[in-house]
Amino acid sequence: MNLKYKAIILLLAGLAASFVLINSIHKKEYDDSLGVRVPYVDQTSYSNLLEIKTTHFHLDIQLDFSLNQINGTQTLFMTATRSGASHLDLDIDGIQVQQVREESQGELKFVVNYPKEVVTGEQLSISLKEPLIKGKQYIFYIDYSVQNSSASSWLTPQQTASKILPYLFTQCESTYCRSLAPFQDSPYIKSTYSANVTVQDPINIFLSANLTSKIPHPTLKDYSIYSFRMDIPIPSYLFTIVAGNVVLQMIGERTGVISEPTHIQAYANELSDLELYLQTLENYTIPYTWGNYQIVILPPSFPFGGMENPLVTFASPSIIVGDKSGVQVAIHEIAHSWFGNLVTLLNWRNVWINEGLTVYLERQANLILGGEDNYLIDSYVGNNTLMDDMNGYGLNSNYTSLHPFVKGTNPDDSFSNVPYEKGFQFVAYLETVVGKEFLQGFLRSYLQKFKYQSIDHVTFREFFTEYLILNNPRKASKILTQINWDAWINGVGLPPVILNFTTPIVPETQQLAKDYISLNGTASPSNYDFFNQITLNAKTIFLQYLFDNLSSVNTAIIQRIDQDYQLSNSTNMELQWRWYRVTIKVGYNANIEQIHSFLGSIGRLKMISPVYQALVETNQKALAQQYFNEYQNFYHPIAVIAIKKIVQ
Numbered sequence: 001m002n003l004k005y006k007a008i009i010l011l012l013a014g015l016a017a018s019f020v021l022i023n024s025i026h027k028k029e030y031d032d033s034l035g036v037r038v039p040y041v042d043q044t045s046y047s048n049l050l051e052i053k054t055t056h057f058h059l060d061i062q063l064d065f066s067l068n069q070i071n072g073t074q075t076l077f078m079t080a081t082r083s084g085a086s087h088l089d090l091d092i093d094g095i096q097v098q099q100v101r102e103e104s105q106g107e108l109k110f111v112v113n114y115p116k117e118v119v120t121g122e123q124l125s126i127s128l129k130e131p132l133i134k135g136k137q138y139i140f141y142i143d144y145s146v147q148n149s150s151a152s153s154w155l156t157p158q159q160t161a162s163k164i165l166p167y168l169f170t171q172c173e174s175t176y177c178r179s180l181a182p183f184q185d186s187p188y189i190k191s192t193y194s195a196n197v198t199v200q201d202p203i204n205i206f207l208s209a210n211l212t213s214k215i216p217h218p219t220l221k222d223y224s225i226y227s228f229r230m231d232i233p234i235p236s237y238l239f240t241i242v243a244g245n246v247v248l249q250m251i252g253e254r255t256g257v258i259s260e261p262t263h264i265q266a267y268a269n270e271l272s273d274l275e276l277y278l279q280t281l282e283n284y285t286i287p288y289t290w291g292n293y294q295i296v297i298l299p300p301s302f303p304f305g306g307m308e309n310p311l312v313t314f315a316s317p318s319i320i321v322g323d324k325s326g327v328q329v330a331i332h333e334i335a336h337s338w339f340g341n342l343v344t345l346l347n348w349r350n351v352w353i354n355e356g357l358t359v360y361l362e363r364q365a366n367l368i369l370g371g372e373d374n375y376l377i378d379s380y381v382g383n384n385t386l387m388d389d390m391n392g393y394g395l396n397s398n399y400t401s402l403h404p405f406v407k408g409t410n411p412d413d414s415f416s417n418v419p420y421e422k423g424f425q426f427v428a429y430l431e432t433v434v435g436k437e438f439l440q441g442f443l444r445s446y447l448q449k450f451k452y453q454s455i456d457h458v459t460f461r462e463f464f465t466e467y468l469i470l471n472n473p474r475k476a477s478k479i480l481t482q483i484n485w486d487a488w489i490n491g492v493g494l495p496p497v498i499l500n501f502t503t504p505i506v507p508e509t510q511q512l513a514k515d516y517i518s519l520n521g522t523a524s525p526s527n528y529d530f531f532n533q534i535t536l537n538a539k540t541i542f543l544q545y546l547f548d549n550l551s552s553v554n555t556a557i558i559q560r561i562d563q564d565y566q567l568s569n570s571t572n573m574e575l576q577w578r579w580y581r582v583t584i585k586v587g588y589n590a591n592i593e594q595i596h597s598f599l600g601s602i603g604r605l606k607m608i609s610p611v612y613q614a615l616v617e618t619n620q621k622a623l624a625q626q627y628f629n630e631y632q633n634f635y636h637p638i639a640v641i642a643i644k645k646i647v648q
């Protein structure tokens with residue numbers, strides 16, 4: 001290494017150090033403006049995260065399906081990171097706390113504080129008998145119960161496929177874990193955990209942890225205690241429960257599917273390539289550390305496509321199409337085993353640290369397994385969804401940035417395609433700057449360095465800088481001045497560099513839509529069968545073109561397309577929601593009953609929100625409300641909140 005490079009390195013190292021400084025210095029560490037103390041490091045938590053940290057939690061709970069209730073004790077093993085605080089503050093949401101004890105201090109007094117804007121629960125503030133001592137370990141026992149918590153979906157036997165047993169599944173991301181038990185409910189905190197869960201026989205149960213034993217309950221007849229353990233530290237949002245008539249069927253050596261027995265064979269067939277996906281992603285990154293990979297196909301009310309709970313990825317049954325075209329979601333969720341679950345976002349302002357990197361990894365797998373065209377079409381379609389969402393927010397909206405403000409709001413409001421697709425484009429842009437192989441090397445080092453930790457964009461940038469200087473000292477300075485980090489991370493609206501993802505299939509598919517429009521419903525284009533030969537993602541380009549050109553589309557054109565492709569009667573939900581929102585906007589009424597039953601057949605927000613939105617935007621708010629009232633008991637509580645915002 002010669003002196004010139006050394007000088008550059010010193011300069012850049014100085015630059016990197018100043019980022020650390022900017023990041024760590026806030027005017028204050030806590031903000032009181034919500035009426036409850038909120039740490040700046042995660043403004044969606046009410047816990048004093050800077051004073052004390054959970055290192056392990058142990059849940060001893062019973063699931064009561066007759067009352068939709070969880071009762072039990074949360075035990076928090078904590079270490080003080082500073083001396084002096086005379087209270088422990090935790091996040092709760094709708095939880096009734098009966099008693100709090102500490103191992104050496106005995107029973108402790110507590111109060112519940114309510115923030116001015118109640119969006120993410122309440123603060124449980126526990127008074128300590130002695131101030132915290134840095135480095136000292138504490139064990140808190142909190143007896144509590146919670147009924148119909150916002151993370152939980154309790155289904156009656158009638159609402160399940162096999163109709164034999166009730167069913168429970170939980171969804172903690174982003175800030176709902178605090179409704180299952182008292183927690184330091186922030187991704188800033190990662191801990192191991194264990195649990196004993198009591199449940200009536202023959203209900204079976206899985207957690208995002210390894211089952212260690214199942215024994216009959218010593219006093220409750222016909223009840224069992226399931227014990228679990230997770231030895232890799234995880235953030236609270238990855239805690240989950242699924243219970244009901246659910247069974248596991250292994251597919252490969254490490255991979256399996258969990259669901260009600262009714263359709264499990266069909267699910268296993270559709271997901272038969274899980275092991276291949278896992279190996280492909282593992283080869284690209286670093287070894288998979290979680291043991292087995294199992295995917296739970298949930299009842300249709302699950303509000304998302306997938307959720308990356310370790311050991312038990314949750315997935316909507318809408319990903320099971322019959323031709324493996326929907327399993328993209330599975331690849332995405334497996335990719336979270338590295339980005340998100342191993343290296344975790346520091347707080348909900350840095351969602352792209354999870355999602356942007358995961359989409360990048362997911363598309364590397366598509367590239368390896370499906371070729372360049374596949375990668376480009378996915379990225380092109382992803383960009384369409386990004387533009388839809390950014391236009392929906394308005395291009396000047398805070399939520400079009402990769403570092404939005406979420407204080408005093410539900411962080412779910414900022415969840416959109418922005419952290420996924422703008423985040424992906426940022427990583428893809430870095431690839432164009434440093435090269436594909438170099439970026440892969442960087443990502444592997446990044447995973448090794450930050451595994452089991454939570455980081456933000458500043459740490460990402462620092463490490464990128466450090467890695468670049470070390471591994472490409474000749475060009476580091478030039479590359480670093482080229483990247484406009486501030487515009488990418490903090491800027492609102494369009495990405496500062498527009499990447500080109502077009503491939504011949506894009507204009508060909510758009511031309512087909514144009515031909516339908518110019519024929520004005522009088523005839524079909526001569527090559528109309530082309531649509532039946534292209535991939536699902538390419539089909540969505542056709543539908544997107546119609547949606548982007550609604551002013552040129554009329555009911556005669558819609559009727560012609562519907563005749564040719566039977567889209568109103570499609571069973572592929574990815575096509576259905578896109579088609580229905582176009583037909584509603586155009587004023588085509590012939591398929592309103594299909595739309596009606598579609599909204600009651602699936603609770604996946606990505607699919608139902610745009611359809612409700614289209615109804616509201618075409619003066620059919622009353623109809624939207626009527627459908628929502630009919631189905632709101634079927635939807636998950638998270639979906640109810642989101643759809644209410646649209647239809648009210």
Ligand SMILES: [Zn+2]
Pocket residue numbers: 332336354355358
């Ligand atoms: Zn994701």
